[in-house]
Amino acid sequence: AFILALVQFIRYLCKYFEKQAAAQKNRVMVIVLKVLGCIIWCVEKCIKFLNKNAYIQVALMGTNFCTSAKNAFQLIIRNMFRFGVVAILGTVIHYIGWTVIFVGTTVIGYFIFDAFHPSEDSLLPLLTYAATGYIVAHLYMNVFGLAVDTSLQCFIAAEEMGCAEEYVPGPLKSLVDSNPGKKKWKMFGSSKARFLEALCGA
Incomplete structure (x- = not known):
């Protein structure tokens, strides 16, 4: 910070x-x-x-911030294409969702106000609905973006830990890298790697 x-x-x-x-x-x-x-x-x-992904690592792995930042950086470097694709798609979905929430709140608010007070001036309530929609859309889509990034890190972690068969949902299993030459536990230290190997039975 x-x-x-x-x-x-x-x-x-x-x-x-x-x-x-x-x-x-x-x-x-x-x-x-x-x-x-x-x-x-x-x-x-x-x-x-990097800061956002480091905090995700803190939540997922329980490591301190500096270690989590290093692990997050290495994870991003190893999976640049995946993070890039998710970032592009996430940005598009973010703006679509933001627009739908903002416009939807404003339009629905207008019709509600018009139904209850048809003879009143709707400008001020409309601005209020628009401001509310803007704030709600911003907050909701930020949470959505964080959930997307967290899900991606969980997916990659399960893949690298060899726990994909057990924890990855069925529709995503076809996307798991099953290359046998790929090293597991890259994102962890040796002591945590041994623990995770025992946990996952790898």
Whole structure:
């Protein structure tokens, strides 16, 4: 959290200096600060992504945050394609879900208000419904996104631990990597690996 706050502070600082450079009509400095701000924005997004996955690892495996962050990073590197596909599909579904909830809440709210108070001005209630729909959609889809990421990590963990047959739902079993040359327990230390081997009977 401290690192994320520091990166955000640096990004806002770059924006401030960019405005100062623009006021002084220093185009070169403006371009440099824009590029720097873009790089810092990318770093911030990466930190947020890693931070979220690290907390998922904490919940799944009970390891401390630093170990979980390392395991999450290694897990993402080993499964870049899967995480990439889920990220793209998740983003599309996120915006579709957000739009449906937001628009649906506003429209249904309008009809409810119009049914009970047909002669009243509906602008203020409509804005209230829209604000409520926006907040609810944002909160719900954030939880949905976290559930998707957690499910993906659970799936990969079951695959790497060799417990897929026991824990992975039937429709997903065809997606499990059954390559016998693939090493198990990559995401764990030796002591935890031995425990998980005994647990899963691997």
